[in-house]
Amino acid sequence: MFDKVLVANRGEIAIRVMRTLEELGIASVAVYSEPDRDAPHVRRADEAYLLGPGPAPESYLNIPKIIEVAQRAGAQAIHPGYGFLAENASFARACAEAGIVFIGPPPEAIEAMGSKTRARELMKAAGVPIVPGTTDPVESVEEAAEIAAEIGYPVAFKAAGGGGGKGFRVAESEDDLEKAFEGASREGEKFFADPTVYIERYIPDPRHVEVQILADDHGNIVYLFERDCSIQRRHQKLVEEAPGPLVTPELRERIGQIGVEAARAVGYRSAGTVEGLLSGDQYYFLEMNTRVQVEHCVTEMVTGVDIVREQIRIAAGEPISFKQEDLEIRGHAIECRINAESAAKNFAPAPGKITHYREPGGPGVRVDSGVEAGYEVLPLYDPMIAKLIVWDVDREAATRRMLRALHEYEIGGIRTLIPFHKKLLATEQWARGETCRDLLGDKKWLKTLEEPEREAAGETAPSDEPAEGEKVERRYAVEVSGRRFDVRVIGPPPAFASNGSAPAQAPATRKPPQRRRSGSSSSDGASGELVSPIQGTVLKVAVQEGAEVEQGALICVIEAMKMENEITAPVAGKVVKLGVNEGGSVSIGETIAVIQ
Template sequence: MSGPPFRRVLVANRGEIAIRVLRTLRRLGIESVAVYSEPEAGAEHVVQADQAVCIGKGPVAESYLLGQRIIAAAVTTGADAIHPGYGLLSENAGFALACADAGVVFVGPPPAAIEAMGDKVSARRLMSAAGVPVVPGALEPVEDLDSARETAAALGYPVAIKASGAGGGKGFRVAASEEELAAALDGARGEGERFFGNGTVYIESYLEDPRHIEVQVLADTAGNTVHLFERDCTIQRRHQKLVEEAPAPTIDDELRMRIGEIAVRAARAVGYTSAGTVEGLLSGGAFHFLEMNTRIQVEHGVTELVTGIDLVEQQLRIAAGEALTLQQDDVVLRGHAIECRVNAEDAARSFRPSPGTISSYVEPVGEHVRVDSGVVRGSAVLPYYDPMIAKVLVWGPDRGTATDRMAAALDAFEIEGVRTLLPFHRALLRSEQWRDATTCRDLVADPGWLTRTADHVR
């Protein structure tokens, strides 16, 4: 590829994703600027950046969500572009527009694409019109309880009620019968209003025990779009992902190519550019569009391991106006990769958050083992932010080898001072359900499973 696409880039994020972006900036010879809140003045992403600017107090609403303050930091430090990472402002169309107004490149898709995919009702309508299969359900918002009853009866129970502007598992309720519909409707609407300022909801069929499959896409401003195959993100708790792998273990080559083509069609329908993810549910051999994440994903690393493509670099080059040098035939799937999210949570106690100070921290090392982390020994896990400490990623020539490599890496990972999901992952990776590539929902949903498993004390 050509030289560095930018001279200096500000990373509008924190923790492991900020450090992940910094790693690619450093490799490309691009100067970096970090932003931080007052309690994170000594955080690792601040230490590793070339420059750093304090943007406010600890809570994200007083720091990392202050778009104008972040843009001002970019202008003051002479940054050419802002990489938003994921979460926070990464899918904020207003922030992307404000970057353009300030003459700073937003490393992500056009604001119009962010806006279109940010509203799930409009996204479903757009995808349906483009011939992309969506989860069966309404293409219009729910007006009232009577219309909700009518739609649910036509679909058949159970149904899912979802807030149109929500994400991350918020604003999502299931009604197994008409008696549960009113409460589910109120719950989804209330969370949509509380967390996202949007109480609009819609109804779709609730698919029983589906697999959560997502497809990585890349698209440039010249009209070139490719997919980088799929990831399986089925193992979740309350719609929060815990383990991801690529490729999906239950998909054959024919279905893989069909899903990839659907994802490319979806990206083109919205005029997408940059790296993005088309998420869907696989049930009965049919893939249904769920939503499109207009940013890089937490689990992007497993795709990097099986394709050899640096997705952050691709984002930067696309944002700089460069055309993709990849054609679809150039993207080759090699081996198998797994990622485990290591959160500061206690799985044996209903995944209760465990903030505190990390008193001991030793990462696993070895061939084909990668740890994306935002902490070191002495780092504080603060209650203001997402509890993810690190991600452990491994690659192997096949799923069995990757599983064994991950189990060994988890055993070697030492974190003290806070409780983490390490015991959960150690037990899960040794379970029969994981080896058989089931959805593992019975284990995740069983509050007593981990305490009955010998590995929970490790």
């Protein structure tokens, strides 16, 4: 077994992995970007090292730097978590070349499953059912039109290197082909450095059912049953549960065996997930995620298996600690992703500072989080800040427990999906086990989740100013040659100004940009002014000054917190002013365009 492992990630998944490392008696090493200097995952580790500036390519995606830190710290292995480098075959190879164990599958398996076209070819050859479509890349819109005419509309374009909802676009008819093709290719290039796309028939309202598998170097492959992840927005998951509410014992065994065969076909080792679409009793292979999943927690709750622990044991050369016949499903588990998003504004990202934070507790409640009061949710990274997971004897009881826990959960200062989860889990659609796509696509229903504006008053923390003559203990983070150390200083308190503020030499707090209230992603201001509801990077500008536009026409696409957000015209008219350009940045409340 390893003595020391570096966790090449941040936030809740980094802390999740570190907890298991501690239970195994393994020292943990954290890495962090400059904005994450005082993040909870940094303080949680036994050691922590600076990678670089905030943008992920300069820090969490910097392979040479991460390898250098691992060698410097004496880490024998690296756990990538999920996201960032978790499914990067080049990273897995770089680890091997440096004599460091990659806690994940072989790079060949990552490559085979990372290319969705290659994965479809392998699964088809192995006899695993796939959705009708191509196994070869689609080179042009004209080629896509020929294929779509053959397999029938609607069709889905998918980035060959995609995953997590990135690089996914649907064309309902031939008129939508060019936009869908371009969008999928653009996201594939941006997130996976691969603009290649393929096309398949789009199944309108399937259930998203996935199988958790574990495979070791001793020929053992087991499946830990299924999870249902059908509650999604923009093809990204919001709520997950195990077991699947509509999965029969016979279907469970059948799709479990599909997962085992898929893993065997690529020589898999480690934890992985075979995702599929369930339409009636027909199950189609969708893709394989060659990593631990965000939603692995619900499987852990109903099986009692620590998936991360098994993943680490497998990487150390040990066999899986149980057999297939040892596994059984006990009760029901539900997970709600607590994202910094506003559901009322079409799930627009909502970064900001958390002013108050209190997690729920009680029987059957688990919270995996990486935040605390005072934590800044940055627009640089994914909007998920925590996961709330509950377990109870059946789905109905688990739903009641989740609603209780959601009402206990307090997060102040930012908007989150807690109001959305409360309302969704109280609907008849959820109770009947539906996919709830009608609700998530209903902007009028989403608008009912609008939260009132919250003022700072009432959320102010009590004063920490000490009494006269009192000695205080203060903690500081000090970096020495890139390694972080915590230092305690005990002595007189620092001098405060007469108004109770910090000394004059303390850095001033930057005033946040003025926010304009808006009820939609279009954010229309007075007289046709279109202001940005989010902070991010402008990926595309679809109009020019002087252009005539219809209401609802695309004005620009803004990327924020790893999501593309389409900003549309609030009214019809002429674009008399354009305030953004492609590649530039935009802040909340800034003018995008004026339409008259």
